[in-house]
Amino acid sequence: MWRTTKIVQLGPGEPFALQCGIVGEFHDLAWFKDGEELEESDSLTIVDFPRESGRHGKAIVFSGFDADDHAGAYECYVKRKDDSYQSRKLLLQEKLSNPQITKGFIACPKEKDELCLNYGICMMHKASGSVSCLYVHLSVSY
Numbered sequence: 001m002w003r004t005t006k007i008v009q010l011g012p013g014e015p016f017a018l019q020c021g022i023v024g025e026f027h028d029l030a031w032f033k034d035g036e037e038l039e040e041s042d043s044l045t046i047v048d049f050p051r052e053s054g055r056h057g058k059a060i061v062f063s064g065f066d067a068d069d070h071a072g073a074y075e076c077y078v079k080r081k082d083d084s085y086q087s088r089k090l091l092l093q094e095k096l097s098n099p100q101i102t103k104g105f106i107a108c109p110k111e112k113d114e115l116c117l118n119y120g121i122c123m124m125h126k127a128s129g130s131v132s133c134l135y136v137h138l139s140v141s142y
Contacts, residue, residue: 009095010065020076021057067094
Protein backbone atom coordinates (compact mmCIF):
# COMPACT_ATOMS: atom_id res chain seq x y z
CA MET A 1 0.00 0.00 0.00
CA TRP A 2 1.38 3.44 -0.97
CA ARG A 3 1.62 5.93 1.89
CA THR A 4 2.34 9.61 1.54
CA THR A 5 5.34 10.92 3.44
CA LYS A 6 4.07 13.17 6.20
CA ILE A 7 5.60 16.66 6.27
CA VAL A 8 6.09 18.41 9.61
CA GLN A 9 7.31 21.99 9.93
CA LEU A 10 9.01 23.19 13.12
CA GLY A 11 10.33 26.55 14.27
CA PRO A 12 13.87 27.11 15.55
CA GLY A 13 14.40 25.81 19.10
CA GLU A 14 11.02 24.04 19.17
CA PRO A 15 11.31 20.77 21.17
CA PHE A 16 9.79 17.69 19.57
CA ALA A 17 9.64 13.89 19.69
CA LEU A 18 8.96 11.24 17.06
CA GLN A 19 7.49 7.90 18.13
CA CYS A 20 7.47 4.57 16.36
CA GLY A 21 5.51 1.75 17.94
CA ILE A 22 4.40 -1.69 16.88
CA VAL A 23 2.02 -4.28 18.26
CA GLY A 24 3.21 -7.89 18.16
CA GLU A 25 6.65 -9.42 17.99
CA PHE A 26 9.46 -7.91 16.01
CA HIS A 27 13.16 -8.53 15.59
CA ASP A 28 14.55 -5.02 15.18
CA LEU A 29 13.34 -1.43 15.19
CA ALA A 30 15.53 1.50 14.21
CA TRP A 31 15.24 5.18 13.30
CA PHE A 32 17.04 6.56 10.23
CA LYS A 33 17.60 10.13 9.03
CA ASP A 34 18.42 10.65 5.35
CA GLY A 35 19.29 6.96 5.05
CA GLU A 36 21.71 6.88 8.02
CA GLU A 37 20.83 5.12 11.29
CA LEU A 38 20.36 7.64 14.10
CA GLU A 39 22.60 7.62 17.15
CA GLU A 40 22.19 9.55 20.38
CA SER A 41 23.85 12.97 20.64
CA ASP A 42 23.72 16.10 22.80
CA SER A 43 20.47 17.18 21.14
CA LEU A 44 18.91 13.75 20.47
CA THR A 45 17.88 10.98 22.85
CA ILE A 46 16.52 7.56 21.82
CA VAL A 47 14.05 6.11 24.33
CA ASP A 48 12.49 2.61 24.40
CA PHE A 49 8.76 2.45 25.14
CA PRO A 50 8.13 1.23 28.73
CA ARG A 51 7.21 -2.49 28.85
CA GLU A 52 4.07 -1.71 30.84
CA SER A 53 2.71 0.31 27.89
CA GLY A 54 1.95 -2.97 26.07
CA ARG A 55 3.58 -1.64 22.90
CA HIS A 56 7.06 -2.14 21.50
CA GLY A 57 8.81 0.88 20.10
CA LYS A 58 11.28 3.71 20.29
CA ALA A 59 10.93 7.46 20.44
CA ILE A 60 13.52 10.00 19.43
CA VAL A 61 13.41 13.16 21.52
CA PHE A 62 15.05 16.41 20.43
CA SER A 63 15.81 19.21 22.90
CA GLY A 64 15.17 21.87 20.26
CA PHE A 65 14.80 21.98 16.47
CA ASP A 66 17.84 23.19 14.52
CA ALA A 67 17.26 23.11 10.76
CA ASP A 68 20.97 22.56 10.01
CA ASP A 69 21.09 19.44 12.22
CA HIS A 70 17.52 18.12 12.26
CA ALA A 71 15.77 18.93 8.95
CA GLY A 72 15.53 15.89 6.71
CA ALA A 73 13.74 12.63 5.94
CA TYR A 74 13.17 10.36 8.97
CA GLU A 75 12.18 6.73 8.70
CA CYS A 76 11.14 4.21 11.32
CA TYR A 77 12.17 0.77 10.09
CA VAL A 78 10.76 -2.38 11.71
CA LYS A 79 12.04 -5.85 10.83
CA ARG A 80 9.82 -8.68 12.02
CA LYS A 81 10.97 -12.15 13.07
CA ASP A 82 9.79 -13.58 9.72
CA ASP A 83 12.19 -11.13 7.98
CA SER A 84 9.35 -9.00 6.60
CA TYR A 85 9.62 -5.29 7.27
CA GLN A 86 7.59 -2.12 7.51
CA SER A 87 8.64 1.49 7.50
CA ARG A 88 7.07 4.92 7.94
CA LYS A 89 8.55 8.15 6.65
CA LEU A 90 8.35 11.70 7.91
CA LEU A 91 9.93 14.83 6.46
CA LEU A 92 10.98 17.52 8.96
CA GLN A 93 11.33 21.04 7.58
CA GLU A 94 11.95 24.45 9.01
CA LYS A 95 8.75 26.45 9.40
CA LEU A 96 8.71 29.32 6.93
CA SER A 97 8.73 32.79 8.41
CA ASN A 98 5.89 35.07 7.46
CA PRO A 99 6.53 36.60 4.04
CA GLN A 100 6.98 40.34 3.92
CA ILE A 101 4.10 42.35 2.48
CA THR A 102 5.33 44.89 -0.05
CA LYS A 103 5.41 48.56 0.95
CA GLY A 104 2.15 50.30 0.11
CA PHE A 105 0.10 47.14 0.77
CA ILE A 106 -1.70 45.90 3.88
CA ALA A 107 -3.21 42.54 4.79
CA CYS A 108 -6.72 42.20 3.36
CA PRO A 109 -9.78 42.44 5.58
CA LYS A 110 -11.06 39.00 6.65
CA GLU A 111 -13.95 39.05 4.16
CA LYS A 112 -11.48 39.26 1.24
CA ASP A 113 -9.09 36.50 2.46
CA GLU A 114 -10.99 33.84 0.50
CA LEU A 115 -10.06 35.53 -2.80
CA CYS A 116 -6.58 33.98 -2.70
CA LEU A 117 -6.70 30.25 -3.36
CA ASN A 118 -3.99 27.63 -2.73
CA TYR A 119 -2.76 29.22 0.50
CA GLY A 120 -2.11 32.63 -1.05
CA ILE A 121 -1.85 35.64 1.25
CA CYS A 122 -4.32 38.38 0.41
CA MET A 123 -2.82 41.90 0.15
CA MET A 124 -4.66 45.14 -0.51
CA HIS A 125 -3.07 48.27 -1.99
CA LYS A 126 -3.67 51.09 0.52
CA ALA A 127 -4.21 53.87 -2.01
CA SER A 128 -6.37 52.10 -4.61
CA GLY A 129 -8.00 49.29 -2.60
CA SER A 130 -7.02 46.75 -5.29
CA VAL A 131 -6.35 43.22 -4.11
CA SER A 132 -3.34 41.01 -4.93
CA CYS A 133 -2.32 37.54 -3.78
CA LEU A 134 1.16 36.71 -2.49
CA TYR A 135 2.32 33.13 -2.98
CA VAL A 136 5.30 31.49 -1.34
CA HIS A 137 6.59 28.43 -3.17
CA LEU A 138 8.40 25.68 -1.32
CA SER A 139 10.37 23.12 -3.26
CA VAL A 140 11.29 19.87 -1.54
CA SER A 141 13.56 17.26 -3.04
CA TYR A 142 14.88 14.00 -1.66
